[in-house]
Amino acid sequence: MALKALVVASLLSAPAAALAQAPTVSPLGREPLPDPAQEARAAALMRELRCLTCQNQSIAESDAPQAEAMRAVVRERIRAGAAPEEVRAELIDRYGDWVTFRPPARPDTWALWAMPVVALLVGALVARRLFR
Numbered sequence: 772m773a774l775k776a777l778v779v780a781s782l783l784s785a786p787a788a789a790l791a792q793a794p795t796v797s798p799l800g801r802e803p804l805p806d807p808a809q810e811a812r813a814a815a816l817m818r819e820l821r822c823l824t825c826q827n828q829s830i831a832e833s834d835a836p837q838a839e840a841m842r843a844v845v846r847e848r849i850r851a852g853a854a855p856e857e858v859r860a861e862l863i864d865r866y867g868d869w870v871t872f873r874p875p876a877r878p879d880t881w882a883l884w885a886m887p888v889v890a891l892l893v894g895a896l897v898a899r900r901l902f903r
Contacts, residue, residue, distance in 0.1 A: 801839065801842075803846075804846055804849065804850055806850075809849050809850060810846075812849055812855050813842075813845050813846050813849040813855075814831060815855065816845055816849070816855040816858060816859060817829060817830050817831035817841075817842055817845055818831045818832075819859070819871060819872055819873065820841065820845070820859070820862060820870055820871060820872070821869065821870050821871065821872055822835055822837065822838040822841075823835075823837050823838075823841075823866060823870065824836075824837045824838065825838065829872070830842050830845070841862070844858075844862070845858055845862075848861070859871060868880065
């Protein structure tokens with residue numbers, strides 16, 4: 772009985788122990804830039820970049836440590852004088868086109884852009900056959 776209680780207690784305390792070690796992130800990930808114009812450019816860019824952990828949230832919305840680190844990178848680069856397009860290009864080079872909510876239209880991404888149209892056409896054809 773004591774062994775069962777010990778196993779249950781250790782299983783219940785494991786998540787708390789894992790959460791006890793918070794990742795270290797630059798304060799720039801949390802604090803806005805002192806210049807309002809720079810912060811506005813950084814915030815607009817953060818809304819366009821996808822969180823790599825949450826996948827369907829922007830890094831501006833996400834609380835994931837990865838998103839916080841990406842926010843810090845965006846703010847550091849904007850503070851250093853980089854244009855938002857330069858920062859976006861750097862992050863795309865690092866993480867791929869998937870990191871942005873607006874992937875570029877290139878020959879290798881045409882299927883991505885065409886898929887909604889193809890899905891609508893297939894759906895219309897299926898609906899037409901079903902309701903005949």
